[in-house]
Amino acid sequence: xxxxxxxxxxxxxxxxxxxQLAGRWELLTLPRGMLATAGRxxxxxxxxxxxxxxxxxxxxxxxxxxxxAHPEESYRxxxxxxxxxxxxxxxxxxKLVAFSSDQVYAGLQAPGPFDEETPxxxxxxxxxxxxxxxxxxxxxxxxxxxxxxxxxxxxxxxxLPVRGNLPLNLWQxxxxxxxxxxxxxxxxxxxxxxxxxxxxxxxxxxPGGVYNFGSENDTDMYTTAQHFCAAMGITPPLEKADWxxxxxxxxxxxxxGGLYFDTTTAGIRRCLQDYGLTALL
Numbered sequence: 001x002x003x004x005x006x007x008x009x010x011x012x013x014x015x016x017x018x019x020q021l022a023g024r025w026e027l028l029t030l031p032r033g034m035l036a037t038a039g040r041x042x043x044x045x046x047x048x049x050x051x052x053x054x055x056x057x058x059x060x061x062x063x064x065x066x067x068x069a070h071p072e073e074s075y076r077x078x079x080x081x082x083x084x085x086x087x088x089x090x091x092x093x094x095k096l097v098a099f100s101s102d103q104v105y106a107g108l109q110a111p112g113p114f115d116e117e118t119p120x121x122x123x124x125x126x127x128x129x130x131x132x133x134x135x136x137x138x139x140x141x142x143x144x145x146x147x148x149x150x151x152x153x154x155x156x157x158x159x160l161p162v163r164g165n166l167p168l169n170l171w172q173x174x175x176x177x178x179x180x181x182x183x184x185x186x187x188x189x190x191x192x193x194x195x196x197x198x199x200x201x202x203x204x205x206x207p208g209g210v211y212n213f214g215s216e217n218d219t220d221m222y223t224t225a226q227h228f229c230a231a232m233g234i235t236p237p238l239e240k241a242d243w244x245x246x247x248x249x250x251x252x253x254x255x256x257g258g259l260y261f262d263t264t265t266a267g268i269r270r271c272l273q274d275y276g277l278t279a280l281l
Contacts, residue, residue, distance in 0.1 A: 001026050002204070005052040005094075007035060007085060008059030013099065013152065013193060015160045017056060020197045028052055035059050035077075040084045047088030054204055057085050057098035064103065067126040078129040079136065086137040086144060096144045097203050100134050100210070102188060102247040103127035104148060112187065112248030116148075116210045134210060143208035148249065150189035150214030152196060155275055166190050167228055167268060173236035174229075181239045182222040188247035190224060191215040192267040194274065202258045211257065212249035217264035224264060231268045232277075 002025050008014035009029040018027055028050050035043070047055070060078055061067060067074035082098055089096040105114050107123030122128045134146050153165035162168065173180040191214035199213070217224060222240055229235060251261065262270055 002053045003028060003050075004204075005029070005047070005050055005055045007055065007057045010161065011058060011060075012154075012161055012163050013197070014056075014058040016154065016193055016197050017058065017200065019158055019160060020194060021200070024201065035081055040080075040087070043081070043084040044088040044091060047085070047092050047094065051092050052094055054095040054097065055085060055089050056200060056204075057082055057096065060099065062101070062126070064124055064126045067129065068124060071125050071129075074125055074129050078126065079133045082133045083136050083140065086141045089144075090141045095204060096137075096141055097200065098133075098137060098144060098146055100146045100148045101127065101130045102148055102150050102212075102214070102249055104131045104134070105247045105249070106245070108246065110246070112246040113216065113250040114212075114246075114248065115250040116212060116253055138208070138210075141208075145203055145206045145208060146210045147203060147213035148210060149196065150191045150247070150249065152191050152193040152214075153271075154193045155271065157275065166225070167232060167271070170225060170228055170236055171232065171234060174234040177237065179237040179239045180225070181241045182220075182225045183241040183243045183245070184220045184222045185242060185244040186221040187217065187219075187245070188221065189215045189217045189249060190264045190267070191261060192271045195261055195267065195270065199259045199261070206254075206257045206259075211254045211259070212251045213254055213259070214249065214251070215261045215264045215267050216251055217248065219265070227265045228268050231272060 004025040005028040006014050006017050009018050104127050106127045137144050156162045
């Protein structure tokens, strides 16, 4: 059984890795809160001491608005820490799988979908830091697998941390009868996090490089929100906006490596079935 160190084990993705893959990997963690304060040498020493077969780096500061307002915190969490983790992995001879983001595609004017070779110039702090982290991590450890993840979601469950995501936002809007706005010219994939976690088993065997990671989507976000509402049997007041963006990703490279995702629309049905909410389907 592989010994896998999970960074960010208390976060949205990391906690689900710990819950979902227990028994299939021997899961290791760093002391709680360590990455928030530790320096390079401390992180390298911790990786050396644990000497895992692999590291899954999920730790990040992923609130794009917060990163925009606090760029120094974002830089440390989203650039410096993953670089230090990569250096630790290199020293220990350990495989590294690290999460990046579809936000690296923010600011592109073309409609997409974009592949991993698309020239990039991210439009926000978070996207710029994620792109810099990709480049610097690969410079240090070319065997690293970097996963450009879409917007991830889950339902509140198992006592695990949950954050604002598409179905949760829609559910809350329906309960409160508060309008929620989506643009008819905004395009992105939205992915059920438990399917993303399951795909980590295959991602660990991928050759080093960058991979678009998540569900594809052929509808705008207003239409996507309508599909999610229909699947969940809710009717929040949806309002149309008209601002353009495309974060659509071409996932053929990941598919060729054995990774599989439902489409965005099919993913919410899988999620509801997993939680026994089939009466809504």
